[in-house]
Amino acid sequence: MIDIREIIIMPEKQQLPLNILRARGETRVFLEIGFGNGEFLVHLARQNPDAVFWGVEMSRSCVLRALKRIRREELRNIFLLCGDARFILKECLPKESLDGIYMNFPCPWPKKKHTKRRVSSGDFPSEIASVLKKGAFFELVTDEEWYGMEVRNVLAAHPLLELTEWKINPPRPVTTKYERKWMEMGKRIFLSRLQKKEAESSVGYRCLGRTEDVHIRVPGKGSLKKFVNDIHNMGGEKGDALWVYKRFYESAEGSAYIIETVAGDGSFEQKFFIQIVEREEDALIKIAPYSSPFLTDSVRGALEGMAHLIETHYLSIVSSCAASLEQPAGKAFSQ
Numbered sequence: 001m002i003d004i005r006e007i008i009i010m011p012e013k014q015q016l017p018l019n020i021l022r023a024r025g026e027t028r029v030f031l032e033i034g035f036g037n038g039e040f041l042v043h044l045a046r047q048n049p050d051a052v053f054w055g056v057e058m059s060r061s062c063v064l065r066a067l068k069r070i071r072r073e074e075l076r077n078i079f080l081l082c083g084d085a086r087f088i089l090k091e092c093l094p095k096e097s098l099d100g101i102y103m104n105f106p107c108p109w110p111k112k113k114h115t116k117r118r119v120s121s122g123d124f125p126s127e128i129a130s131v132l133k134k135g136a137f138f139e140l141v142t143d144e145e146w147y148g149m150e151v152r153n154v155l156a157a158h159p160l161l162e163l164t165e166w167k168i169n170p171p172r173p174v175t176t177k178y179e180r181k182w183m184e185m186g187k188r189i190f191l192s193r194l195q196k197k198e199a200e201s202s203v204g205y206r207c208l209g210r211t212e213d214v215h216i217r218v219p220g221k222g223s224l225k226k227f228v229n230d231i232h233n234m235g236g237e238k239g240d241a242l243w244v245y246k247r248f249y250e251s252a253e254g255s256a257y258i259i260e261t262v263a264g265d266g267s268f269e270q271k272f273f274i275q276i277v278e279r280e281e282d283a284l285i286k287i288a289p290y291s292s293p294f295l296t297d298s299v300r301g302a303l304e305g306m307a308h309l310i311e312t313h314y315l316s317i318v319s320s321c322a323a324s325l326e327q328p329a330g331k332a333f334s335q
């Protein structure tokens, strides 16, 4: 039986960007975004034992379902990442590293307030273009014609990508659970395939920043115990990002507090712990070392929001400075 640690890769415990070749030398590497129950990924991996297949999926239950399938088939060329592809591509994968990306029946996010979650939105097209090698492809199938056309048109307009196929009801090597569902309902399937035209001028990766680098110092002294007690269920929001402070834990000597925090960026939620350390003349706020969320807007917001609350409610300021980000310089918090 294959060890699950060989299949589910935890980016927070790995050196980033990930070694996506997984010690197979010069091999082809593919990614499926939103693999659901994993049957498409497993089919590809079975058919192409010399290639490596990565899957990224936001739903933990899907990751576990796919894991069962992979172990049953004893496949050693599949690796799974649990998280939001919008962040995983940016954080974990080197530029110019993939031979192909598949996306089967992604949610089309039809509501206006959810448009940011579409593949066609924000910097997702650039992230896709960035991680593909020259000549590599991005393929998306959907049952929604308007979404297929939107993805096709937006990605085809990207300077590094060109449209190579647009097909209705294409022949497919294997059907997915959602595909069968839509076909049984008599729906049509729309496929777009794009190719990366040229290599980018620079290589490397484009991470959001490391949480361990962000320390916020709030000068002053006050009752932090009362503070952490009072902020239970408080939080804030900024655009698509929102965060809530939950339970707190106190260190034995009472000079440090750990606050469980839940933060979301659109549909991507993370739970982590913020640590506040009381020092001689200030309080230091940082992400507790054993929790490693991606440094998204909501995680930054939670840290900066905490600093703002401490500063305005609980510290008698001993210095005239406002809360300052020690390193790297960060944005001022606004509500």
Ligand SMILES: C[S@@+](CC[C@H](N)C(=O)[O-])C[C@H]1O[C@@H](n2cnc3c(N)ncnc32)[C@H](O)[C@@H]1O
Residues within 6 Å of the ligand: 033, 034, 035, 036, 037, 056, 057, 058, 059, 062, 083, 084, 085, 086, 103, 104, 105, 106, 107, 176, 177, 178, 179
């Ligand atoms: C409609 S299902 C399709 C599942 C599978 N591809 C199929 O065809 O049966 C869409 C899947 O994409 C996943 N998903 C949606 N947005 C995602 C994102 N940003 N990153 C990773 N997975 C995502 C969802 O959790 C869900 O499992």
